[in-house]
Amino acid sequence: MLRLEAMSCGYGPFSAVAELTLQVAEGSVFALIGANGAGKSSTIMAIAGHVDLHGGSITFDGRNLSGVPARQRVRAGMGLVPEGRRLFSDLTVDENLTIGGYCRAAERTPENRARVLDLFPRLKERLDQAAGSLSGGEQQMLAMGRALMTEPRLLMIDEVSLGLMPKMVDVCYDVIRRLKDRGITILVVEQNTSRALEVADHVCVLESGRQVWQGTAAEARADSGLVEAYLGLAEAQ
Ligand SMILES: Nc1ncnc2c1ncn2[C@@H]1O[C@H](COP(=O)(O)OP(=O)(O)OP(=O)(O)O)[C@@H](O)[C@H]1O
Ligand SMILES: [Mg+2]
Numbered sequence: 001m002l003r004l005e006a007m008s009c010g011y012g013p014f015s016a017v018a019e020l021t022l023q024v025a026e027g028s029v030f031a032l033i034g035a036n037g038a039g040k041s042s043t044i045m046a047i048a049g050h051v052d053l054h055g056g057s058i059t060f061d062g063r064n065l066s067g068v069p070a071r072q073r074v075r076a077g078m079g080l081v082p083e084g085r086r087l088f089s090d091l092t093v094d095e096n097l098t099i100g101g102y103c104r105a106a107e108r109t110p111e112n113r114a115r116v117l118d119l120f121p122r123l124k125e126r127l128d129q130a131a132g133s134l135s136g137g138e139q140q141m142l143a144m145g146r147a148l149m150t151e152p153r154l155l156m157i158d159e160v161s162l163g164l165m166p167k168m169v170d171v172c173y174d175v176i177r178r179l180k181d182r183g184i185t186i187l188v189v190e191q192n193t194s195r196a197l198e199v200a201d202h203v204c205v206l207e208s209g210r211q212v213w214q215g216t217a218a219e220a221r222a223d224s225g226l227v228e229a230y231l232g233l234a235e236a237q
Contacts, residue, residue, distance in 0.1 A: 041083045079147035080156050
């Protein structure tokens with residue numbers, strides 16, 4: 001479904017990620033992991049069209065996304081939960097969800113809203129509350145819900161568990177499993193490696209903008225050298 005071929009991206013002259021090649025199969029969960037500054041967010045933002053491509057290619061459903069604006073990528077079926085969530089903090093939960101659906105599937109906003117509230121019942125009790133006054137876990141639920149309003153076929157989530165209580169992390173990963181069961185393809189960025197390995201089919205480890213390891217989650221768990229060198233390190237942070 002998603003293919004990166006020697007993808008390089010960055011900011012002006014600065015290169016954040018160099019020659020990354022990966023494929024995300026339809027219906028799978030792919031985890032991008034690595035320490036701070038490894039280039040995880042830059043990769044996800046380049047896929048979403050918010051960071052400049054410096055070389056190589058990104059294809060989605062066989063279509064080369066070079067020059068395709070971010071908004072059209074959403075219309076093509078990409079949903080993004082950005083790092084830091086970037087909610088409209090002065091707007092209510094309900095308004096954030098409604099805005100989420102503007103770009104794609106606006107005509108199905110009521111159905112999609114009902115589906116999101118079914119996935120996250122906690123949001124139902126807080127529809128009129130300002131997004132900025134939600135707890136961290138509730139904000140993550142809202143950010144995921146807002147992205148789901150566009151009926152994405154590929155959902156990209158940057159830092160699922162960062163700063164969340166274990167119970168909230170459980171809720172978010174439970175939803176990820178349910179979305180996978182519905183056939184949604186998921187790309188997660190995680191520093192909590194063990195959580196990512198529980199749900200992922202494939203794993204790519206980045207270090208200083210370069211891919212240092214790639215394989216199945218089972219292979220990652222079985223590779224003690226890898227766990228020691230990268231996975232344990234990422235988890236400790
Ligand atoms: N807006 C920006 N302008 C310039 N450089 C940036 C910008 N955002 C990120 N970078 C740089 O790109 C590199 C990769 O950063 P990125 O945010 O992609 O890493 P990350 O793996 O997501 O890290 P973290 O785990 O801290 O979120 C870093 O060296 C960072 O300083
Ligand atoms: Mg990041």
